[in-house]
Amino acid sequence: MNASRNHRPHAQEVWQKLLHVLTLTRERELTCTEVEDFIDYYVELELAGENPQKILPEVAQHLRICPECQEEHEALRNILETDL
Amino acid sequence: MSISRENADWLAHLRSSGAARDLAIQDLFAWLQNRLFFYLRGRDDLRQLHDQELQDLSQDFAQESVLVVLQKLDQFQGRSRFTTWAAKIAVHQALGELRRARWCDVSLQAITQDGRFEPEFFRRMASHNPEASAIQQEAIAVVMDVIENELSPRQRRALYARMVLGMPSSMLAEELGLTHNALYKLIHDARKRLKARLHARGLDPEELLASFR
Numbered sequence A: 001m002n003a004s005r006n007h008r009p010h011a012q013e014v015w016q017k018l019l020h021v022l023t024l025t026r027e028r029e030l031t032c033t034e035v036e037d038f039i040d041y042y043v044e045l046e047l048a049g050e051n052p053q054k055i056l057p058e059v060a061q062h063l064r065i066c067p068e069c070q071e072e073h074e075a076l077r078n079i080l081e082t083d084l
Numbered sequence B: 001m002s003i004s005r006e007n008a009d010w011l012a013h014l015r016s017s018g019a020a021r022d023l024a025i026q027d028l029f030a031w032l033q034n035r036l037f038f039y040l041r042g043r044d045d046l047r048q049l050h051d052q053e054l055q056d057l058s059q060d061f062a063q064e065s066v067l068v069v070l071q072k073l074d075q076f077q078g079r080s081r082f083t084t085w086a087a088k089i090a091v092h093q094a095l096g097e098l099r100r101a102r103w104c105d106v107s108l109q110a111i112t113q114d115g116r117f118e119p120e121f122f123r124r125m126a127s128h129n130p131e132a133s134a135i136q137q138e139a140i141a142v143v144m145d146v147i148e149n150e151l152s153p154r155q156r157r158a159l160y161a162r163m164v165l166g167m168p169s170s171m172l173a174e175e176l177g178l179t180h181n182a183l184y185k186l187i188h189d190a191r192k193r194l195k196a197r198l199h200a201r202g203l204d205p206e207e208l209l210a211s212f213r
């Protein structure tokens, strides 16, 4: 459970990660709380075959930059796709 | 099954009293618990748990989530299905707890107490990596200059904890005594500054990144 904690990434890995988030950095961004307000709607659009990246581009941008919201987005998708 | 309730019915039943409310709570709990169970079972980091332990865990998460859902009923705006909204709350609860458990025995104070972004960190990379082109080295120098001379100690620590240690922002916010949103803004401001400084020197992060591919 603690793999990520003990893993100290190589400098080059961090440098690329930093460059990556800088390419995604916008003047105005949504916070996690704002993204959370829309994430259920976002996932339903996705599952309905709509294009949420187009409809909610700021949410899509935040998901690319924020590991926690990304993880919650994937989990929510997974849960809604579970066919019981 | 429960999912067939319309949003209005969910709200009405959960706000009512007596049998209708109990049944709705039961249905919501079962719906969340089942799905959380399969989700948790699919997680790599929980692979060592047996099904019974996963059942217990999903039960705990579902129980807590139902309570939060009941507290937040008035905040449901009907943008999605009610169950989707409830699942969002459950995911937030469950993942928040898993992250806390993973980091609970770590002292952020200890691992980031120097408050520096290990300034040698990127320099070492530049010197140990002869292929790092002159332009990468120039960009590293700009970034290090901003980190050392323009960011606040708090920003340096936050950036380090997020980018290098991968610390969850909820834990970091707590550690720094900031709200989640204030922490986001702190790091966002740091990113904007770094980007602006690079651009001012004619350096484009996208191009710099492309050279690694």
Ligand SMILES: [Zn+2]
Binding pocket: A031, A032, A033, A035, A062, A066, A067, A068, A069, A070
């Ligand atoms: Zn986020």
